[in-house]
Amino acid sequence: MQTVYDFTLPKGYIDSTGEVHRRGKMRLATAGDEISATRDPRVLQNPSYLTIVVLSRVITELEGVQGISATVVEKLFTADLAYLQDMYQRINDIEPPTLKAVCPDCGKTFEVPLNFTGEG
DSSP states (O other): OEEEEEEEEEEEOOTTSSSSEEEEEEEOOHHHHHHHHHHSSHHHHHHHHHHHHHHHHEEEETTTTTSSSSHHHHHOHHHHHHHHHHHHHHHHHHSSSEEEOOOOOOOOOEEEEOTTTTOO
């Protein structure tokens, strides 16, 4: 079973020297990740901060960045944050994601499995 997934951010994290970092890895979340994030003082003060804390726990690598913290995740562009939130939902979802498609020949609508991870 695959537990770690590669990603490439659409915009990239820009560090204090101006270097852009786009490639990274995200692991599957555990129950402990989500439970401990709900106990984080920043989340208790602002529940919308939960996403930041959880992502900082499951992103295991961002090329050239030493340690992924909530501060790093906070500094991502909104497009990158949305991308990572979507990826988190997809890799941790029980049901495989699907995409609605329309046959160009007959016009029939159907669902196609979305192969986000590149497996198979």
